[in-house]
Amino acid sequence: MESVLIGWILILSAYGFIMMGYDKRQAKNGGWRVPERTLWMIAILGGGPGAYAGMQTFRHKTKHTAFRVGFLVLAIADLAAIVYLAGNLQLG
Numbered sequence: 001m002e003s004v005l006i007g008w009i010l011i012l013s014a015y016g017f018i019m020m021g022y023d024k025r026q027a028k029n030g031g032w033r034v035p036e037r038t039l040w041m042i043a044i045l046g047g048g049p050g051a052y053a054g055m056q057t058f059r060h061k062t063k064h065t066a067f068r069v070g071f072l073v074l075a076i077a078d079l080a081a082i083v084y085l086a087g088n089l090q091l092g
Helices: 002-028 034-057 065-087
Strands: none
Touching: 002 034, 002 065, 034 065
């Protein structure tokens, strides 16, 4: 079960990173944007580390205090969960 949860966080983090990059590109090009609610849901459901990394990498939503603080808190919580779950994995 622990490995499934770690996988979930890793997959959603990758998705969050991609969505932040996509939304930034769309913002620059005037295209269809990803709703902020969707970005928050990805981060809340386990994609915090990727969403935060994407925010920093693409310099997207960095002027929004709620995103800066909220995504950082969610990233820390998700990474703490990975460390905890990895410690509980049964080896061999």
